[in-house]
Amino acid sequence: MNTYKHEVKYYECDRMGVTHHSNYVRFMEEARVDWLDQLGFGFEKIEAENVFSPVISISCEYKHPTTFKDIIEIEVKISKMSEMKFEFDYTMRSNGKLVCLGHSAHCFIENGRPVAISKRLPDFYQSLKSYLSVE
Amino acid sequence: MNTYKHEVKYYECDRMGVTHHSNYVRFMEEARVDWLDQLGFGFEKIEAENVFSPVISISCEYKHPTTFKDIIEIEVKISKMSEMKFEFDYTMRSNGKLVCLGHSAHCFIENGRPVAISKRLPDFYQSLKSYLSVE
Amino acid sequence: MNTYKHEVKYYECDRMGVTHHSNYVRFMEEARVDWLDQLGFGFEKIEAENVFSPVISISCEYKHPTTFKDIIEIEVKISKMSEMKFEFDYTMRSNGKLVCLGHSAHCFIENGRPVAISKRLPDFYQSLKSYLSVE
């Protein structure tokens, strides 16, 4: 999988002159969208099945600040999965430095209820699983 | 109608230490939502009729910067209306100073097509109109 | 300490019609700012001392979605502190339901270097500490 790149925008920096910490959660979403596109199961493909994938939890450990025009390279790895839930790790680097470590967990819902992805979207489940074993 | 108040948040300020100019467009939306609530025709009431009201145009003239914790008082006035379109003026003040003058124009759509608000939502149309004449 | 209230804005909701998950990190910052103001040590008071307090880590567990116009009540508690670091827990409720549990950790820096808050800002340190023992 290719690493995702985000260039920090002027409006993403705060009064301290650095990227506001809340924006890394958005960069993680961008990188996850890109990773799923590379897998062949983009958001809109899943949503066309009337299945949605809400975020259950997120976390970020901020290691080094970034600022306007910095390129943040985000490596996404699927770190854990079950029939109901899947989890990603994000390693974010900029200018050769580790800037943030992220994590997110996700489930699937259809008509407001959790669904077992192995049964509802078996191809997607198998694809995700293959990347779990590889990495 | 009561004036709407927005307190500037830390994450709304940019590298120059002032409220990022794009955020005033969001404050205008907040003030418009509040004005329509006061009128008795909130967004969700209109949307429950399956009618949506997209923004056709916006403009802002920035008169004075604001920063973290400033209270921006926003006065909304309906400045113009026809059967298909209505327009608002926004006067934003903080600490006794004029900080921004805004303007927005809106139409109504149902199933993707423009609708005449006078026919589709006559009560709303009359209410809007009464404020146009008053102000 | 009073609970902080955030009313969800139209622009904070996403394509799924719910508050975008990244925004809770911003609500946590708003609540933290308010909590420190109530303590008598607002951001701008600390920053006037040339001391800054970057976020070291954040996490959110999403329990229930919220949407446009929901009032989110945020209870902030200082959960842990040392000379170099302090941590907050956030309990977010809306319409009587638990919607999100948050956590954040912070340090202090002066001229780009970590400082012991007990020595650099002893009054602030003692105030924070008194809330740690109470809660």
Place this chain on the structure above:
Amino acid sequence: MNTYKHEVKYYECDRMGVTHHSNYVRFMEEARVDWLDQLGFGFEKIEAENVFSPVISISCEYKHPTTFKDIIEIEVKISKMSEMKFEFDYTMRSNGKLVCLGHSAHCFIENGRPVAISKRLPDFYQSLKSYLSVE
């Protein structure tokens, strides 16, 4: 000058499923930053001179909605300039359709006071001017 491209992010779309109108103001800033970089006078180069360039006014006419993953191509033109002020026009297209027409005006300040750019940054002034005549 190359056209700037912005791919619409998930978190930039609202409850109606379309790009929130406030975000176009941010896309205009991104395109302006890129245009000035191509000119050889990036934000950080100007700011290193202790000169800042606040936004005086912005406007947007929304022509067609865009959504998640749409690529918005933004053409920037300098439309007007004087010693104290310069103005840009933005033409935004996506999938062959005109989606938004934008405009912004800017001045220069140093130590909080307006400066004549022709005197303070003559090279920048001449570069800007050459694009005004060309286009």
